Amino acid sequence: xxxxxxxxxxxxxxxxxxxxxxxxxxxxxxxxxxxxxxxxxxxxxxxxxxxxxxxxxxxxxxxxxxxxxxxxxxxxxxxxxxxxxxxxxxxxxxxxxxxxxxxxxxxxxxxxxxxxxxxxxxxxxxxxxxxxxxxxxxxxxxxxxxxxxxxxxxxxxxxx
Numbered sequence: 218x219x220x221x222x223x224x225x226x227x228x229x230x231x232x233x234x235x236x237x238x239x240x241x242x243x244x245x246x247x248x249x250x251x252x253x254x255x256x257x258x259x260x261x262x263x264x265x266x267x268x269x270x271x272x273x274x275x276x277x278x279x280x281x282x283x284x285x286x287x288x289x290x291x292x293x294x295x296x297x298x299x300x301x302x303x304x305x306x307x308x309x310x311x312x313x314x315x316x317x318x319x320x321x322x323x324x325x326x327x328x329x330x331x332x333x334x335x336x337x338x339x340x341x342x343x344x345x346x347x348x349x350x351x352x353x354x355x356x357x358x359x360x361x362x363x364x365x366x367x368x369x370x371x372x373x374x375x376x377x
Contacts, residue, residue: 225252232263240267241275248287249279261288268299276303277311284314284323293324304335312339313347320350320359329360343377 225246231239248294261282267275280299283292297318303311304372315366320330333354339347352371355364 219277226267228299237267237272237275239271240264242270244275257282257288273306273308274314276306276307277314280311280314282317293318295324297324304338307342309339309342309347312336312342313350315322316347316350317350329354331360333360340371340374343374345374348372348375 222239226244228239228242228246232243240263244260244267245251245252246260247263248260249255260331261279264275264278264282268279269324276299280286280296280303282289283296283299285291295357297315299313300315300318306317312335316332317340318324319335320332321327326333333351336347336354340351348371352368352375355368355371357363
């Protein structure tokens with residue numbers, strides 16, 4: 218556990234010096250309670266600073282925070298804004314999360330076809346959750362024609 222505390226102090230120093238990756242890492246430390254007491258509001262503040270300055274991972278994390286109400290009032294419209302920014306820049310987690318927003322109609326008009334677009338982008342990048350979501354869509358015929366062979370392929374590809 219001592220290495221976690223040393224790492225935390227190194228990350229904190231980097232964040233204080235304006236390093237965006239360090240700010241994001243510090244946000245993750247507070248979000249998960251790694252080396253510090255878990256504090257979603259502090260995590261949200263670090264994600265917000267780094268995302269506003271252009272850090273891709275922080276942009277994704279901010280979208281997740283808004284979607285789940287971690288350190289901020291839950292707001293699907295804000296979530297979609299940040300997830301969309303990260304998704305368009307190629308962040309696979311954001312692409313999958315944006316697909317979920319479209320599949321459920323949270324913060325955007327519900328659209329199975331648009332959900333499939335985003336699940337596919339993330340799945341093709343090797344993102345296991347998106348591969349699983351795409352497989353389910355093929356089993357159920359949601360946004361795509363029902364196709365058990367494609368479902369099998371994506372289930373096999375997923376890391377679950």
